[in-house]
Amino acid sequence: MPFLFCDTENACRYASRNDYSYWLSTETPMPMNMVSISGEMLKSYISRCSVCETTSNVIAIHSQRTLIPECPRGWESLWTGYSFIMQTGAGAEGSSQPLISPGSCLENFRQVPFIECHGRGTCNYYPDSYSYWLASLDPNNMFGKPIPQTVKKIISRCRVCRKPGHQG
Template sequence: MVIAVHSQTIQIPTCPSYWEPLWIGFSFMMHTSAGAEGSGQALASPGSCLEEFRSSPFIECHGRGTCNYYGNTYSFWLATVDQSEMFRKPQSETLKAGNLSTRISRCVVCMKRT
């Protein structure tokens, strides 16, 4: 059995007792595509913990051997939350390009020991 654990902070969480870490990453929620299309997965899924943070992490590849990158796609990541602000209305903020990953929750993917 494999699960993802998210911290909602920049700290890397630990695996529960009797589980061992497989990889650490950034907490990914979902992405949107052209039009009204999009995709995501459960936060417990290992696919929600990506090893690298990329603001535009996807390209679309077709069966004809071609791939496209679309500038109108968006990715959504689980943000960090300060404990003292946890149940308050979030304040908007503007982040510079190099500082995006400082506000993305960290995660670990864990496998249960047998």
């Protein structure tokens, strides 16, 4: 587990046993036998990230349509993706971020874009893991009963934009 828990007696321990963590995953398929993943094998299942510094604001814009929205005038596009709201796992575990956050616009759509890991050092995709995506809306039928469609046709699209800063 990548975190510690501390008690009132100033003792801190690595999380273990019934502790859970959730990681943005890669597109690497699970082994055919669906056995839990551990050790060095985990590297190919857990996504990597980059932290970038900028001199200006970065925001996500969501269309609530299948059309990719444009950046506001004077802003530049960094990437486009699908509007991700939140994920849940075992029990009441889960996480989300504000829709204006760049983390709410995932470049690739996968029904469950995260992997669940346990304190004993194993990770897997579990049937009680759910991801929530912003739906695309038809303005002419917003309040009607939804019609089943291909998943990507009903997920809102998004764009992450940056307002160029002044170099001084």
